[in-house]
Amino acid sequence: MTANLSETLTLLLVEDDDGDAFLVEELLKQAMAPPRIFRARSLHEARSKLTPEIQCVLVDLSLPDAARLEALDEVLALAPHTAVLVLTGLRDMHMGVSAVQSGAQDYLVKGDVDARLLARSIRYAMERKRADVAQLKLVQAELTAKENARLERALLPGPLLRTASIEHVTRYLPGSGGTLAGDFFDTVQTPDGSVHLVIGDVCGHGPDEAALGVALRIGWRTLVLAGQTGDTLLRTLDSLLRAERKDPEIFTTLCLATITPDLTHATMRLVGHPPPVLVRGSRVDVVPGSPSGPPLGIFPDAEWSVLDVPLGEEWSMMLYTDGLIEATVGDPHEFLGVDGLVALVRAHGAIDLDRLIGHVGALSDDLAVVMVRRRRA
Structure with a gap:
């Protein structure tokens, strides 16, 4: 069945395992508009590939130069306005909750993923990120307006x-x-x-x-x-x-x-x-x-x-x-x-x-x- 990605996206896959990376790429090829995928085998390599054109990052939590949430924290710091989806082999619900609490938009276990689920998760992750950024801008605008009102009364x-x-x-x-x-x-x-x-x-x-x-x-x-x-x-x-x-x-x-x-x-x-x-x-x-x-x-x-x-x-x-x-x-x-x-x-x-x-x-x-x-x- 065709995955529901209706426009061409640009993704960064941070995955050190060639077999897992191949699986993800094959699943995404089934999308209506297969995305452009850049690959990084380590967190160090990901730093140079996290350009503004990247719309979503799929990151593994077991990398050679970063373990568990350390990899996620680094990616979030490098790309604060980009959707981040954790894709890992760890079957740990507590880890999934922690990843979302840290700022990831979703958490998927590799063995449980099919083409439809992966495509839908990417799309939802991007929409949630847009909503988060919009909400943050709204809060900042409200704070600025309140501060301006206080200053205006004094000025x-x-x-x-x-x-x-x-x-x-x-x-x-x-x-x-x-x-x-x-x-x-x-x-x-x-x-x-x-x-x-x-x-x-x-x-x-x-x-x-x-x-x-x-x-x-x-x-x-x-x-x-x-x-x-x-x-x-x-x-x-x-x-x-x-x-x-x-x-x-x-x-x-x-x-x-x-x-x-x-x-x-x-x-x-x-x-x-x-x-x-x-x-x-x-x-x-x-x-x-x-x-x-x-x-x-x-x-x-x-x-x-x-x-x-x-x-x-x-x-x-x-x-x-x-x-x-x-x-x-x-x-x-x-x-x-x-x-x-x-x-x-x-x-x-x-x-x-x-x-x-x-x-x-x-x-x-x-x-x-x-x-x-x-x-x-």
Whole structure:
């Protein structure tokens, strides 16, 4: 009777006994589409033949250079994403259970195998492996999503605002990798009525950079609530960055803004960061004088100049990380850029974050945006 292998597969048979290997090969020749079979007589030889094209490994547990589960463990380590079927002469049910518990998809005794059973076991082994890999990816995705949610709550907190005269809108999108990086922002209104904003970007991607962003964001909020501003605040954050970073080459860009209690004027420091976009009446432009100093973590004696920005009675302001201006627009090789961002805001007639983000294409980096607008009385 014809065995049920309906497509041509590529198998690796790890078997030192020529007679047993011949038997397996003859049984598989009866399949509807006989597989391509590579043979290895030892574990050492199998190492060089376990290439990505191998879809299933049939391994004996009695090899000249490996005994019992040692051979299986080695094969599983070498080919973690490949189905593995144990095929041996040992009639030991405990060994079979142990083999499956160790990671094999099935366990067959040579003397009990016919063509149909062997073909079916190979097919089932491959399907079980696919299911295992899919389940592992699902679990990893769920863990990543939970970790991202925890980091996002720390990186992107709600604003501490008491005034109803300020509209505050934020957006955050992870880059193409899907994992949070070190982009962060925060907004705090102090008892004197001043509104303080920060947006920052830790260079690099990964959990270490995200954790560093959390530390800097919390450090900034703590310092602002304690009444620290200006260069004192920046030098303290610079010291915090140097103490917490895993690599001495990691730096952080920042944009700091303080809006006066009457909401008509702002002072800013652009710490190696892209300039905010301002809409004042019908005029759309960026903060001049960018940058006002280098990023944190580069020069221990860095200084940052203060940028005075008149706002007037009617205004909106957008702070963002470079993931926005480095996003593609139109041509996959064309970046939005600061000029393109200003042009989009002008075309929209206002800062509309959803329309703005919807206009850009692929993100190569995390994108964080904060928009504040003075509400009309």
